Amino acid sequence: MVRKVFIQNVSSPYFGTLGMRKKEDCVALSANIMAENGYQSIIAAIDVLKLGNLKHPKEKNTIPEVKIYNFKRVLNYFMFARKYNSATFFGNARTIVGLTTCFFGEYRIFMSHTCNLPTHWLERKILSFFLKRFDAIKVESYAEKRLLEKLGINSHRIFVIPIPIDFDYFSQKPNSNLLKELKSKYFIAKDEVILIFLAALREQKRADTVLKAIKVLKDRGIKVKLLQVGQDLLKERLGKSFVELATEIGVKENIICAGRVKDEELRALIHLSQIGIQSSEVEGQCIVAFEFAAAGIPECLSNIPSFEVFGGNVLRHNPSDYQKLAFNIEFYLNNPNIAKKHVNENKRLVQEKYDYETVKLEMKKLLINKKECLKRKKRWFK
Helix, strand or coil: CCCCEEEEEECCCCCCCCCCCHHHCHHHHHHHHHHHCCCEEEEEEECCCCCCCCCCCCCCCCCCCCEEEEECCHHHHHHHHCCCCCCEEEEECCCHHHHHHHHCCCEEEEECCCCCCCCCHHHHHHHHHHHCCCCEEEECCHHHHHHHHHCCCCHHHEEECCCCCCHHHHHCCCCHHHHHHHHHHCCCCCCCCEEEEECCECHHHCHHHHHHHHHHHHHCCCCCEEEEECCECHHHHHCCCHHHHHHHHCCHHHEEEEECCCHHHHHHHHHHCCEEEECCCCCCCCHHHHHHHHHCCCEEEECCHHHHHHCCCCEEECCCCHHHHHHHHHHHHHCHHHHHHHHHHHHHHHHHHCCHHHHHHHHHHHHHHCHHHHCCCCCCCC
């Protein structure tokens, strides 16, 4: 008897973890579910996004039954995938690898990881061509579902299933000794106001907007420190590192660069902060925003569709509007009661709607239980 096969592709190097909490690794989640339910579960990774070599992790989020293959070329992956005509395929990201998943296997699922549509009509037409050929599309929010419906995707093939958040971990208070160590390590003075900017810094994160907002606060005499956490990729993408941008804008003394840190330190740094900031132009779900919410800090977020799930319990700004961001930061600092109210509502949202076991059950339904009613014959050009 031929064993059932599940193949999930990823457009970046993958060695068992996305570098986050196990409960928040959506690639591992799907692969583990299928392995636990009797499938030969495979993750096929191809570095289409050109992220380069990543370190092999000491701990994996995938279970031992999941096989991981890192292909050097897209063609090698295509030759591999075409051998599995009866497999369930799961494509991730709007890349040549993710989108062409619709041409392989007998049951095909797609996840965009981006809550926006291309601005050019031809790009939208091409995206629509591919998406209409998937049996099911997993989105992370109702905002993304509405956008795809406008693109002409059938509503009954779009499933809103968010990436789960490790609420229990991030809501837990860090060890007091660790907090003291971090304050000493990063020279954080007593009662100093810390704003945290957590992201793998790329151009779409709009670090310039965040730094300019800090400059506005500085010029107004409002003393804050911006804690930047995450890998800085700006130098190779924009020609200037985060520190160089801060120096140019005139706020170098107002920033603390922690870079990539381990989970325990990350949680503690969030709890050390008074406000969380994201100024992204493009996001899927943006796990960071939900980690901020779980940890219980108010948030200043950009006004993109990804963040509408928070309703009126965050303060928003246009990704390029540093004046508005500065105003929102100052508003939270001057209105702690409103900040507390927003924090309580956001914590409840994450705890109730982003629970790991609930999301895992919904993913199992999509990957396995709904297969027979959703799968259809390949229709390449109709």
